[in-house]
Amino acid sequence: MNKTILRSAYLLVCVLTLVSCGLGEKKTAIEINYSKEQNGILVFDQKDTIKLVGDSTIVFKTTSGAHTFVLNKEKSQKFNIPEKGGLLNLSKKRxxxxxxxxxxxxxxxxxxxxxxxxxxxxxxxxxxxxxxxxxxxxxxxxxxxxxxxxxxxxxxxxxxxxxxxxxxxxxxxxxxxxxxxxxxxxxxxxxxxxxxxxxxxxxxxxxxxxxxxxxxxxxxxxxxxxxxxxxxxxxxxxxxxxxxxxxxxxxxxxxx
Known part of the structure; x- marks a missing residue:
């Protein structure tokens, strides 16, 4: 097979793969609110690690749907993020x-x-x-x-x-x-x-x-x-x- 045609076909497959992955990974922004009592390490979906220091609110981008988090090696908690996002209320404020x-x-x-x-x-x-x-x-x-x-x-x-x-x-x-x-x-x-x-x-x-x-x-x-x-x-x-x-x-x- 002509190397030019083979290279073009390979590039086309790569582009289609990137586009399809991009469409499936639309990011949704959420706010994470925490106080000093929650300072430490937040593990999001068993892969993203976030260091929490002081009293603050941060923005974190992820996907909509079902998620889990573990705060300072405590019990894992499940929650659902809608497309519009929301607030992960670690500080448990009102x-x-x-x-x-x-x-x-x-x-x-x-x-x-x-x-x-x-x-x-x-x-x-x-x-x-x-x-x-x-x-x-x-x-x-x-x-x-x-x-x-x-x-x-x-x-x-x-x-x-x-x-x-x-x-x-x-x-x-x-x-x-x-x-x-x-x-x-x-x-x-x-x-x-x-x-x-x-x-x-x-x-x-x-x-x-x-x-x-x-x-x-x-x-x-x-x-x-x-x-x-x-x-x-x-x-x-x-x-x-x-x-x-x-x-x-x-x-x-x-x-x-």
Missing amino acids: YVRFSEEYEGENKSELEMMVAAKMKKQFNNEIVVIDSLVYVYKKDSTMVVTDEQIKSALESYEDNKFSSNTMKFYESDIFIAKDWDYGLIDELPERIEIKSTNSYGNFGVTIKTKLIEENLFLLMAMFTPEYFVIKSKEEIMSNSGDKKVDEEKKKNQLEFE
Whole structure:
């Protein structure tokens, strides 16, 4: 056989092999969060060794599907990684998905008017942590009544909220990603928004970020103008004063 033809055939086989392997090995990024208690050696899938030092979060690229890890020669643990990735929660902390609104530039007069009104509306931005309900007000002048919180709480417990609202995560060993920005990412100052005149946009979009529970609680504590904290039991038992709710609504209408 002609050596040129043989060499060409060999190269073709190599290329096809590399392409097929590349297609089957699509990488998925996950974050690995750990504290000093987990310092040592993490063995991923019995082949990748990662040295853990201090308190940190690192990014590790692997494939989606079933995986195992061994931390400091302890018992092997199994978990599954979806295509979007997620968080390997070695520190076993709890987290909150926090949401923030972004407005596009060069909005029309109608978009600016609707966006301003939407910002003052209560859009069920709540999260429940233990026995407390945390209500996030994207505008400090917004007035939220106990009646509104109760309605939002009922939807929250029925999982009727969209994927861009606040959410609480327990200390599971792996948390599937359903947020825009992870622990090591920062919420951007601004993002590019494609303006549209369909309801729910009007030059406004929502992005979410995963943050540790303790940081969220500190944020809620030190910015009371943006957070309302209520007892879940008090809200659900209707023990709130309805006259106070009516007065709040009246004051809000006068303000607008």
